[in-house]
Amino acid sequence: MSxxxxxxxxxxxxxxxxxxxxxxxxxxxxxxxxxxWSLKDYEARGGYQALRKILAQDGGEGLTQDxxxxxxxxxxxxxxxxxxxxxxxxxSFMPRQFPGQKYLVCNSDEGEPGTCKDRDILMYNPHxxxxxxxxxxxxxxxxxxxxYIHGEIFEVYERFEAAxxxxxxxxxxxxxxxxxxxxxxxHAHHGFGAxxxxxxxALLESLEGKKGQPRFKPPFPxxxxxxxxxxxxxxxxxxxxxxxxxxxxxxxxxECGKPNNGGTKIFSISGDVELPGNYEIPLGTPFSxxxxxxxxxxxxxxxxxxxxxxxxxxxxxxxxxMECTMDYDSIAKAGSMLGSGAVIVMDDSRDMVESLKRLSxxxxxxxxxxxxxxxxxxxxxxxxxxxxxxxxxxxxxxxxLDNVAENIMGRxxxxxxxxxxxPVRAMIKHFRHEFEAKIAAAQTPAKAA
Amino acid sequence: xxxxxxxxxxxxxxGRFDREVAKYPDEQRISAVMACLSIIQQEQGFVSPAAExxxxxxxxxxxxAVHEVTTFYNMYNQRPVGKFKLNVCTNLPCQLRDxxxxxxxxxxxxxxxMGETTADGMFTLQQSECLGACADSPVMLVNDRHMCSFMSxxxxxxxxxxxxxxxxxx
Ligand SMILES: NC(=O)C1=CN([C@@H]2O[C@H](COP(=O)(O)OP(=O)(O)OC[C@H]3O[C@@H](n4cnc5c(N)ncnc54)[C@H](O)[C@@H]3O)[C@@H](O)[C@H]2O)C=CC1
Ligand SMILES: Cc1cc2nc3c(=O)[nH]c(=O)nc-3n(C[C@H](O)[C@H](O)[C@H](O)COP(=O)(O)O)c2cc1C
Ligand code: SF4
Ligand code: FES
Numbered sequence: 155m156s157x158x159x160x161x162x163x164x165x166x167x168x169x170x171x172x173x174x175x176x177x178x179x180x181x182x183x184x185x186x187x188x189x190x191w192s193l194k195d196y197e198a199r200g201g202y203q204a205l206r207k208i209l210a211q212d213g214g215e216g217l218t219q220d221x222x223x224x225x226x227x228x229x230x231x232x233x234x235x236x237x238x239x240x241x242x243x244x245x246s247f248m249p250r251q252f253p254g255q256k257y258l259v260c261n262s263d264e265g266e267p268g269t270c271k272d273r274d275i276l277m278y279n280p281h282x283x284x285x286x287x288x289x290x291x292x293x294x295x296x297x298x299x300x301x302y303i304h305g306e307i308f309e310v311y312e313r314f315e316a317a318x319x320x321x322x323x324x325x326x327x328x329x330x331x332x333x334x335x336x337x338x339x340x341h342a343h344h345g346f347g348a349x350x351x352x353x354x355x356a357l358l359e360s361l362e363g364k365k366g367q368p369r370f371k372p373p374f375p376x377x378x379x380x381x382x383x384x385x386x387x388x389x390x391x392x393x394x395x396x397x398x399x400x401x402x403x404x405x406x407x408x409e410c411g412k413p414n415n416g417g418t419k420i421f422s423i424s425g426d427v428e429l430p431g432n433y434e435i436p437l438g439t440p441f442s443x444x445x446x447x448x449x450x451x452x453x454x455x456x457x458x459x460x461x462x463x464x465x466x467x468x469x470x471x472x473x474x475x476m477e478c479t480m481d482y483d484s485i486a487k488a489g490s491m492l493g494s495g496a497v498i499v500m501d502d503s504r505d506m507v508e509s510l511k512r513l514s515x516x517x518x519x520x521x522x523x524x525x526x527x528x529x530x531x532x533x534x535x536x537x538x539x540x541x542x543x544x545x546x547x548x549x550x551x552x553x554x555l556d557n558v559a560e561n562i563m564g565r566x567x568x569x570x571x572x573x574x575x576x577p578v579r580a581m582i583k584h585f586r587h588e589f590e591a592k593i594a595a596a597q598t599p600a601k602a603a
Numbered sequence: 604x605x606x607x608x609x610x611x612x613x614x615x616x617x618g619r620f621d622r623e624v625a626k627y628p629d630e631q632r633i634s635a636v637m638a639c640l641s642i643i644q645q646e647q648g649f650v651s652p653a654a655e656x657x658x659x660x661x662x663x664x665x666x667x668a669v670h671e672v673t674t675f676y677n678m679y680n681q682r683p684v685g686k687f688k689l690n691v692c693t694n695l696p697c698q699l700r701d702x703x704x705x706x707x708x709x710x711x712x713x714x715x716x717m718g719e720t721t722a723d724g725m726f727t728l729q730q731s732e733c734l735g736a737c738a739d740s741p742v743m744l745v746n747d748r749h750m751c752s753f754m755s756x757x758x759x760x761x762x763x764x765x766x767x768x769x770x771x772x773x
Contacts, residue, residue: 157687160765164751164758170686171738255628267694267733300626305678306734306750341626346637346747347677349732363633381631422738424696430738434700465695465733471626496737498696512695516732 158287165309166342170433172274176447179410180434181398181418182391186278191313193320202326204400205285208292209334217400219250222293223385226396228404230416235261235352235389236464236493238482248294248491249384249397255378258291259361259387260549262314263345263440264305266464267516268496271420271432272390278305279394280317286393289400291338294386298339301390302357305345312340317396349520353568355404356522367522368568391420402497413438419495426452426501437481444480444497455501459584463493465513466573468580469506490580505586510577512538517574528571531562535578547593555589557583606690610676611657616646621663636672640679644747649680677732678747685727688768690744691754696737701755702769705741706730708756711762725770726763 157331166186177183183366185199185465196202203212210216217225227242248256260283264272275283289301303311318340323329329337342359349357351366359367379385395417399407408416415437421444428449441460451457462480468490470478478484485492500509514536523529535558538551551552559575564574581591612620619642622634639662643654650673652666659666673679680688691706706728710716713726720727734740739752743759751762 155765155769157769159767160762160769161749161751163765164754164762166736166739166750166752170753264735265733268696268737269733270735270737270739273735304735305676305747306731306744307639307736307750309750343626343634344641345676346679347643347731348675360633360637362631363636363662363672364746365671381628424737424740425699428702430740432738434757461754498699500661500690503698509695509698512693512698516694519732 157293161210167550168278170429171270172278172431174431176429177434178439178447179418179436179507181410182282182394182420183280183432188278191280191317193280193281193317196279200401201281201397202285203286204324204397205292205399206332208289209336210333211334215439219237219293219295222289222400225369225404226293226399228415229395229399230404230411231392231395231399231405231407232415232482233389234395234419234495234580235354236466238492241388241392244276244376245290245294245386246390246498247374247407248296248386249377250295252456255298255381255579256294257383257385257512258287258294258296259354259357259358259375259380259385260287260299260301260390260393261352261354261387262301262303262310262390263357264307264494265349265352266494266496268461268464269422269494270426271422273304273307273310274295274432275390275420276307276314276396280314280425281321282394282397283314283390284317284321284327286396287340288331288338289396290386290388290393291340292336299341300343300380302351302361303342303344305347307493308344309581311342311344314522318342336393342434348412348456348522348578349469349516350522350568350570353570356568357387358385365522367524368570370567385440405528412479412481414483419480419492421480421497423448423497425499426504427499428452435480438479438484439542440480441475441480444501449497450503453501455503457499458502458504459500459506461496461498461577463491463498464496465489465498465516466569466576467493468576469584470580470582505540506564506581507543510581511536511543513577514539514574517570520571521574525566525571527562527565528574528587531571532574535562535574539578542589542592542596545592547589547596549593549597552586552589553583611653612661616642617661620658624662633664633668636662636664636669640669640673641747644678644680648686649683650720671678671695681697686770688727688729690731690734692732692734692740692742692744694733694737696733697740697742700740702741703752705743705759708759709763712760723733725767744768 174332208217233239356366518532623638627634
């Protein structure tokens with residue numbers, strides 16, 4: 155066997171993460187099996203009907219740009235990249251009469267530890283993203299777009315490029331789409347290993363062929379984006395939600411979730427569960443139900459804690475988490491954030507100091523170095539957690555940890571600084587005794603001898 | 604380092620570059636730098652200063668503009684690595700599901716520590732941050748382009764033995 159053949163034996167099949175049949179009312183992952191990603195299969199599932207509808211190719215009257223944006227507003231779709239910003243509102247910020255070039259960018263740089271939902275969308279249903287982007291481009295009068303794909307998932311990048319070829323050949327992309335006066339060129343671009351490029355302005359710098367260092371906001375990309383032109387950036391899953399909304403209406407989408415939290419959302423569950431994977435469920439579903447779908451806590455152990463929205467989100471202890479429903483508002487009220495939808499489950503055998511140490515290492519490693527509080531602070535945090543974990547901590551470290559974290563927050567160009575600080579503060583808030591116990595053990599003479 | 608021109612690349616490689624450059628506006632050729640560097644890495648195993656300079660000439664930018672990109676992004680190899688570069692994710696979600704164990708198993712099996720290359724030049728072993736495949740843990744990326752999922756110790760053995768055999772070194 156060639157090396158290539160050997161490596162292919164270990165490729166993911168999607169059975170465990172996507173085609174397990176344990177979604178609830180799925181829209182994006184509905185009816186996928188791994189071999190039906192291509193254009194004709196997508197069309198058989200109703201694909202590209204939404205694009206036909208707005209362009210009046212289905213015999214109807216078509217939708218104006220304003221109508222498309224109004225429908226997305228009505229749906230209460232919120233950005234699936236983490237911040238939950240209302241998508242219709244973001245689209246309405248684009249200067250539609252702007253005379254020069256404008257750009258549409260899809261953020262598929264999924265790198266938030268715990269998140270692997272966009273990968274399965276792009277691998278097994280790539281056309282849903284292409285159709286969603288084509289609709290968005292139409293609504294905002296944009297003629298060129300890019301999909302920035304995480305460098306580590308190269309097979310997904312190749313799959314997306316193959317889907318682009320199909321869409322171009324079928325006339326869904328390119329000049330005069332389906333004979334209309336509307337044109338849209340879409341290309342794929344890949345990263346090469348820098349978490350920070352998921353931050354939208356770092357992503358733009360990277361697309362421009364530079365180091366991925368975030369820009370100050372404002373100006374937001376809507377006024378100064380790619381190559382300095384007005385640009386709208388949305389997450390992969392955000393675009394993937396759009397065709398369903400156009401086909402079924404904003405109200406129908408809203409009703410799938412709960413008020414202010416429209417639709418379904420894909421959660422990537424990792425850690426101590428029996429069945430890790432991606433689960434598409436309506437927003438507002440109880441966390442307990444989601445945990446049940448994932449087979450419950452592994453090996454019959456007890457739930458200790460959950461990081462509900464990717465590693466940047468504050469950890470929540472089991473008793474608080476079990477009261478939450480999975481939507482932006484409920485998780486925010488509980489003191490954390492829904493973020494990218496990565497649910498990291500930890501059982502009662504887990505050592506929180508050790509867990510935080512690994513996360514702190516990550517943020518130190520990924521800081522782009524522009525801002526002093528982030529560049530210096532993330533290293534300082536890691537060194538402190540590391541020494542506490544190794545039994546070398548001092549009692550004064552507890553206050554210092556909190557103080558350093560507090561002083562990073564709100565003092566940096568991008569949210570990575572906050573993302574490094576928030577987990578630290580949440581860990582010492584909810585699991586203070588574990589840190590104190592390690593520090594106390596370090597102070598006992600027996601240990602020193 | 605004598606000839607620093609785009610002609611340092613063969614025609615097929617230039618063809619692959621051209622395809623990338625065509626995605627961007629004419630005056631923004633530099634946008635293709637990441638894709639071109641990854642093509643160079645795939646073909647040559649790493650990105651040498653000479654390759655950077657030649658790519659800069661092709662993209663019509665200063666070599667430092669290319670070098671900044673090579674050094675910023677984690678996946679570019681700035682020096683030669685083994686024939687197979689193994690990147691094992693050990694970030695928290697993977698750590699909870701044996702990511703660290705997989706790395707240790709490979710260290711043991713290959714007789715090297717992470718960051719090192721085997722004496723026969725076959726394998727380089729690295730720890731990496733989230734690969735975006737967390738639910739498949741333990742996961743490992745091989746040569747930047749092949750994701751290997753659910754890598755139990757037995758599968759790691761199979762993979763290493765298989766790759767060795769494919770190179771006639773079992
Ligand atoms: N999916 C992933 O892999 C990761 C996701 N994240 C998430 O990213 C989030 C932070 O993202 P940011 O982009 O910093 O959040 P943000 O709140 O600055 O922006 C959210 C979106 O709304 C737009 N926006 C906000 N206010 C605006 C205004 N006044 N005018 C025009 N546009 C406006 C921004 O351009 C952006 O597209 C975190 O909550 C975290 O959960 C973080 C790391 C990785
Ligand atoms: C450090 C950092 C990393 C981020 N990584 C991603 C990412 O991988 N994917 C993503 O969609 N958004 C990511 N974001 C959020 C983006 O900046 C942006 O808010 C999002 O792409 C907007 O799309 P949405 O409105 O559809 O969510 C990141 C933010 C920060 C601060
Ligand atoms: S907060 Fe950190 S990652 Fe973000 S711009 Fe500043 S130094 Fe870079
Ligand atoms: S944490 Fe290992 S792949 Fe995401």
